[in-house]
Every structure is written in structure tokens, then in C-alpha cells.
Amino acid sequence: MGLLGAIEAGGTKFVVAVADENYNVVERTAFPTLDGEKTLDQVIAFFDKFENIDAIGIAAFGPIDIVKGSQTYGYVLDTPKRGWSGYDFLGRMKAWRDIPFFWTTDVNGAGWAEFETGAAKDVQNMVYLTVGTGIGAGIVSNGHLLSGYGHPEAGHIFLQKHPEDKYAGHCPFHGDNCLEGLAAGPAIEERWGISAKEIPDEDIAWKIEAYYIAQAALDYTMILRPEKIILGGGVPHRDILFPLIRESFSEQMSDYLEVPDLDDYIVPVANGDNAGILGCFYLAKTLV
Amino acid sequence: MGLLGAIEAGGTKFVVAVADENYNVVERTAFPTLDGEKTLDQVIAFFDKFENIDAIGIAAFGPIDIVKGSQTYGYVLDTPKRGWSGYDFLGRMKAWRDIPFFWTTDVNGAGWAEFETGAAKDVQNMVYLTVGTGIGAGIVSNGHLLSGYGHPEAGHIFLQKHPEDKYAGHCPFHGDNCLEGLAAGPAIEERWGISAKEIPDEDIAWKIEAYYIAQAALDYTMILRPEKIILGGGVPHRDILFPLIRESFSEQMSDYLEVPDLDDYIVPVANGDNAGILGCFYLAKTLV
Ligand SMILES: Nc1ncnc2c1ncn2[C@@H]1O[C@H](COP(=O)(O)OP(=O)(O)O)[C@@H](O)[C@H]1O
Ligand SMILES: Nc1ncnc2c1ncn2[C@@H]1O[C@H](COP(=O)(O)OP(=O)(O)O)[C@@H](O)[C@H]1O
Ligand SMILES: [Zn+2]
Ligand SMILES: [Zn+2]
Structure with a gap:
């Protein structure tokens, strides 16, 4: 198995990380949240260093569209946060590399960790x-x-x-x-x-x-x-x-x-x- | 396929019915709710007439225990209704005949009908x-x-x-x-x-x-x-x-x-x- 990726996309800061299949963190970094495009540039620059990522989980600040089949699935919805309303977050990631992404909210991400091992x-x-x-x-x-x-x-x-x-x-x-x-x-x-x-x-x-x-x-x-x-x-x-x-x-x-x-x-x-x-x-x- | 059975177990009246696999009602009757034991006597007398019932859905007034694996699964829980608190509704039905029963609340029963065809x-x-x-x-x-x-x-x-x-x-x-x-x-x-x-x-x-x-x-x-x-x-x-x-x-x-x-x-x-x-x-x- 290859590596797993994580994007904790908060309104004030982003944390990105990769880990092996046993969740041992290989590399991890954080940076302040800019607008959608600029922030994703940094996210992609980080993951670019790893050839063998099998899948990435994304837990994003909302509101976001998580309804599969929706026209704006993967987008950030209306938000007061500058440079994010209507931003196609997931689309940008998919255009970067064609691997599976789990797209969900920040609270679902943290909640799922509590459910699995918390x-x-x-x-x-x-x-x-x-x-x-x-x-x-x-x-x-x-x-x-x-x-x-x-x-x-x-x-x-x-x-x-x-x-x-x-x-x-x-x-x-x-x-x-x-x-x-x-x-x-x-x-x-x-x-x-x-x-x-x-x-x-x-x-x-x-x-x-x-x-x-x-x-x-x-x-x-x-x-x-x-x-x-x-x-x-x-x-x-x-x-x-x-x-x-x-x-x-x-x-x-x-x-x-x-x-x-x-x-x-x-x-x-x-x-x-x-x-x-x-x-x-x-x-x-x-x-x- | 045989027949399907239905028990709408309300606090004031019970409705029982059997239907064929296309939901055409074969027989249906209603009677006032007495205490648990006496009411179930009537329920069983009704279904006794039908040899070939494949399964029965029960939608009961609550609170009831619907947690599989619970000690009191299938029981009516604490209720002001005389002769029902702690009554083993599902147990009585299973003792009568060993067929599958779907055990749930009255609102889940009606809600499920709205979900399926409503x-x-x-x-x-x-x-x-x-x-x-x-x-x-x-x-x-x-x-x-x-x-x-x-x-x-x-x-x-x-x-x-x-x-x-x-x-x-x-x-x-x-x-x-x-x-x-x-x-x-x-x-x-x-x-x-x-x-x-x-x-x-x-x-x-x-x-x-x-x-x-x-x-x-x-x-x-x-x-x-x-x-x-x-x-x-x-x-x-x-x-x-x-x-x-x-x-x-x-x-x-x-x-x-x-x-x-x-x-x-x-x-x-x-x-x-x-x-x-x-x-x-x-x-x-x-x-x-
Ligand atoms: N020990 C504490 N007692 C009470 N409130 C606290 C404590 N520590 C942090 N807070 C409050 O929590 C809020 C920040 O919550 P946090 O979850 O860290 O922020 P965010 O939602 O932006 O991620 C602030 O209002 C802060 O005052
Ligand atoms: N047309 C109506 N307008 C307003 N309230 C109604 C109407 N028809 C019935 N009700 C009210 O609905 C309640 C009974 O609801 P129902 O669902 O039939 O009883 P239960 O919950 O015992 O099965 C009563 O309080 C009755 O006054
Ligand atoms: Zn509010
Ligand atoms: Zn109340």
C-alpha cells in the first residue's frame, strides 16, 4: 500500500499531512488560510512531493456541497470568507491528480476520528x-x-x-x-x-x-x-x-x-x- | 410466496390485516386496545386462521425497546397504559409462531409507508x-x-x-x-x-x-x-x-x-x- 493524505481545511489555518498505512505521519505542515486558489496552490505543492498517495481525506470548513450528484458537489458554498464562495475545492484537487478523495466537513473529519479510535x-x-x-x-x-x-x-x-x-x-x-x-x-x-x-x-x-x-x-x-x-x-x-x-x-x-x-x-x-x-x-x- | 401480516398496535385501537405479496388485503379487522395479554389473544386468534404467513410487520405505540441485543428487545417499556409496561409483545408473537417479525414504532410504520410509496x-x-x-x-x-x-x-x-x-x-x-x-x-x-x-x-x-x-x-x-x-x-x-x-x-x-x-x-x-x-x-x- 502507498501513502494516505489528509487536508484539514480550517477557516484560519490549513493542516496537510501524509502518513503510511499504519497512520504514522511521514510529513505534516500548516499554513494560514488565504483565498481558495492560493491556498490550494500550497496544498498541491505539499502533496506534489509524494508520488505514491493512494487517497486523500479532506475535512473542510463549510458550508460545502457534499451531496453526490449535485452540480456543485465538491464546492465551497456561500461563505463570508473572501475568495472561497463557489470555489471548486474538490475539482481543483481532482484536476491535480486522479486519485480517490473523501470530501466532507471539518466536524465530520474530527467526529469520524472520535468514532474510529476516540x-x-x-x-x-x-x-x-x-x-x-x-x-x-x-x-x-x-x-x-x-x-x-x-x-x-x-x-x-x-x-x-x-x-x-x-x-x-x-x-x-x-x-x-x-x-x-x-x-x-x-x-x-x-x-x-x-x-x-x-x-x-x-x-x-x-x-x-x-x-x-x-x-x-x-x-x-x-x-x-x-x-x-x-x-x-x-x-x-x-x-x-x-x-x-x-x-x-x-x-x-x-x-x-x-x-x-x-x-x-x-x-x-x-x-x-x-x-x-x-x-x-x-x-x-x-x-x- | 405466502401472505404478509400487519399489526398496527395503537394505544386506543389495534388494526390487524393480512395481504398477498402485491399488498392486496385478504382480511382486516380492528378492535379496542385492552391490556397486553388480552389484546394479543385477539391478535393471535386473527392470524391463527392463516397457515401461510411469511412475515409480520408490527408498528406499536411506545415507548418500546427496538434495540437488537437488548435484554428487553421486543418489550413495551414504561407506559402509563395499564397492562402494558414491561409486556413482552414480540416474545408472545414469536412463541405463537416462529416466523420473521419486523418490530418497530407506530410512527416508523406509517413513516415507512410514506417513504416507500407515499x-x-x-x-x-x-x-x-x-x-x-x-x-x-x-x-x-x-x-x-x-x-x-x-x-x-x-x-x-x-x-x-x-x-x-x-x-x-x-x-x-x-x-x-x-x-x-x-x-x-x-x-x-x-x-x-x-x-x-x-x-x-x-x-x-x-x-x-x-x-x-x-x-x-x-x-x-x-x-x-x-x-x-x-x-x-x-x-x-x-x-x-x-x-x-x-x-x-x-x-x-x-x-x-x-x-x-x-x-x-x-x-x-x-x-x-x-x-x-x-x-x-x-x-x-x-x-x-
Ligand atoms: N479553557 C478555556 N475555557 C473557556 N473557553 C476557552 C478555553 N480555551 C479556549 N476557549 C475558547 O474557545 C474559542 C476558540 O475555540 P477553537 O475551537 O479553538 O476555535 P475555532 O473554532 O476557530 O477552531 C475561543 O472563544 C476561546 O476563548
Ligand atoms: N380538522 C382538524 N383540525 C384540527 N384538529 C383536528 C382535526 N381533525 C382532528 N384533529 C385533532 O387531532 C387530534 C387527534 O389526532 P389523531 O392522530 O387522530 O389521534 P391519535 O394520535 O390518538 O391517533 C385531536 O386532538 C383532534 O382534535
Ligand atoms: Zn444561527
Ligand atoms: Zn415533553
């Missing part, structure tokens, strides 16, 4: 939720990445507001109606006027944050009945959130539904910040 | 939502009925309250927090103090009802990205709801996400009240 390695149904600059989810149902008319946008479900929260919300589409508008990193920072990292553990900020994440977890539970809900991204680096989320989940659920023991149900990522690249390798491997 | 026959991803005495959903993702740690309980997702709605809600677990507590038939009737059938089309009751169903449809859309959302059950017999729901959906979504044309996206059932039995036949057929 916190969800023993289950077939999971939600990987990342809470950072934005909020998004990668969902595995019955062992497969869930998608339909497009990929999930599970950060934009509507939530009830916490009774003590007066913040106007920061989602440009839904204000304070949706999870991302209320609970992403920038919402925390705008609401309290200080960096999320600097808010002390005892602050009510984390109770409110936990309430929103718990309510979202409740909705995912009702609809998807996952066996694990895994929290990634910068905000869940705050360990205190986990007990607070579990407590709030249990209160809001009010004994309606049987779920796994909460300490095993709502859990942090196991692959850490390596999940994105690892997921790309695993997804590439499914193609060879 | 409003969702041309898609692979759909939500069938029934709004009647309760609210529940059957979800098809990538051509398969979605389940995980259990079956979906999509009627109990949390919603934002309509600003003009003062009703306290009727979900025994979630009060006015969840969809069912706010928008099922009994909620409408308790809120307005009159039968839902008698509320005129122009009444604000339907605007509020549409707002809740639309908000739920939005959450299903964000998480599942279905190609169709199909509304069944008694309440959507009110035709005026459909334009109101589509309008509210569009307002709440606020152009965030591309969905199919709303007239094709949020639609009524195509199989009418026959969907439940039809779905059981189709599910039975998957086993032969």
Missing part, C-alpha cells in the same frame, strides 16, 4: 459537537456519517433562553435564537466583555453556557438517540463545564428518557487537537 | 411527523429507519414559546418546554377550551400551532437535513396549517440554509389513514 470507538451512534468560534456537529448514525440534502448545521437549532441571560445573541441569521448565537466562544466573550479563557470557573457564565449545551444535547438525544455526545473545540477545554452540563441535562430531561450513564454519555474528545487530521486519514483509508 | 417515495432522507394525541416522528436517513440507543422521541424537543402564548403546556415531563406539551391535539384543546376541530381557520390558534411545528421542522432540518418533512395525524387535517407552517419556517430560518422548495418540503401524508397498515406490510416484505 471517545465513541465502542458505539455505532454518536454526536460530535464542536464549540469554538462556531458550533457544528458531525453525526454518526448506525456507523455512517449522517447527511441528507446537505450536511448537518446542528449549531443553529433554536433554544430557550436562560431566564437570567439578557444577551442579544451573535448569530447574524438568528440573533439569540440559536445555539451558536448564544453559546459559541464569541457569544461568551461579547456577553461578558472578557476573554472566555479568563472567566473564573465559579462564574455564572459557565452555568448559562452549560444550560445551552445541555439543552442542545437534549434535542440531539430526542431526535437521534445517540450512544455518546462528544464535545470538542476550544470552549470545552473548560473542564468544569462537563459536570455542569450533565446536571443541567438531567434537570431539563426530567426523567423522560433513558440515556446511558451521564458520565459516559456527555464526554470530552479523546483524540485532542489531533482529531481533524486523524479523521482525514481514516476517511482516506475507507477508499483504498 | 409523499417521500422519491427521496432517501425524510421526517414523518405525526401530530395527534401525541407527537412523534419516524425518520429515514440514507434509506434506513433511524434509531440508536432507542427510537426517536422527536416530539419532546424543546421549543421557544410563542410571544403571545400564555398556555402552561401539557407534557407531564416538560410542561410547556417541549413540542408535544405545546402543540399536540390535547394542548390545543386545553389552551383554547374547545375541540381543535371547532376552532375556525382564521383563529390565532393556528398561527401559534404553525409557529411551533415550523420551529420543530427547523430543528429537524438543522440536524438531519431531510429532503421532505411529512405531517400526519389528526391535527394536520387542518389544511390551512400548511401555508402557515411554511411561512413561519421561512421567517424563523431567515435564509440561513438552502432547503427544497417549501411547497414540496413540508407536505401532508399521501397514504392517508392507511399508512400504518401499509407500512407494516412493506416492512414485513423486507424480511422475506
